Amino acid sequence: MKFTMTVSPDFSPDYIAGWYIFNTWLQNQTKQAIHLELYNSFDKQREDIKADKIDLIYANPYDASMLIRDKGFVAIASPYRKTDEAVICVNSESEYTCVEDLKSGCTIATADDPEVSTIGMIMLEPADLSKENVTIEELKNYVMVAKSLIGNKADAGFFLKEAFDDMSKFIKSQIKPIVTSQISVIRHTFLIGPDFVNNSGICEEDFRQLINSMHESEKGASTLKSLGFERWENQDHEEAEFMIDLMDTLVS
Amino acid sequence: MSTIELKHHDQSTSSREVSDEEVPYPEGKLIVSRTDTRGKITHCNQSFVDMSGFEENELIGQPHYILRHPDMPAAAFKDLWDTIKAGNKWKGYVKNLRKDGKFYWVYAVVVPNVRNGKVVGYASVRRKPSRTKINECIALYKTMLAEEQS
Structure with a gap:
């Protein structure tokens, strides 16, 4: 089975190569075929999310809300000490x-x-x-x-x-x-979808461990550097739910 | 600075110092707190601590009305509780009382934290309000308070 990963279109163009490097690292670690699909437009990406074409995503807090609550995605990690301001x-x-x-x-x-x-x-x-x-x-x-x-x-x-x-x-x-702004609690989050959880053969906890310990290996650390991240920080379900509640207070 | 006796909806009372000095809302910040279903504070961020004038350990476990200013009409909080208990989002302008008796205005939004279909608590986020809205609320709350006390 082939999975599709995407990244919120607000990522810096400086890190395009970094996301391809991360995808290669992820495929090597999980032994799964993962296609990286990058979008210029939030609307087009949302269309594909709604059509269940996305399995892994580095999502902005806006979309994380819809992905977790409506699409059954699971929060895995956020970049360490990186918040959206x-x-x-x-x-x-x-x-x-x-x-x-x-x-x-x-x-x-x-x-x-x-x-x-x-x-x-x-x-x-x-x-x-x-x-x-x-x-x-x-x-x-x-x-x-x-x-x-x-x-x-x-x-x-x-x-x-x-x-x-x-x-x-x-x-x-x-x-x-x-x-x-100094909001400090709104962050981009890496999420995995139900198809990946059910069909990749990797349980959620093992995948979480893989991502959150990525900085411990030389290859993982250099891959993180190419994304502009120091390391990932675990995001559990409740932390993600609370962030969604906070996002809800910010939208009218 | 004067001392006033505050009566709360759970019939408890507290004695607090009150001054007419306003503390400006910090630019760009959000004040975040979380309560259990009874309104007791379970989490607050650093901006909450800084603006309240309390230490974090003085806030956790306390009822949210620890910040209630005597100029706030009870009807405003009744509306808040009626709204969030019905599962809806509440928004409004609130004058808060600091530990040192000074006050600060916020625009507050409160949402229920729903987990597996059940309300497990409430999240409140405050942001910088407009001075025009504050002035409208000063007049409105004064009228409401007078009605409550008559």
């Missing part, structure tokens, strides 16, 4: 110094990332801003969000903190953060 930036020469300086009717640039958009909109609430009174400019990636700020097309832009931190010095010198 968002940053709101403005043009570095702008007079905006805090969220409350932004006014109704302003333009917000975002990338196609529902999680960052949710956290970003929450951080705009203290300024009485919502989707009803701002113009959203949805762009393909965070570099385009930065360019929109630099070109004064948008008043503010939402960034995944990791993407903001990875921007070049040149770009960062032209934009400034006005608020950064």
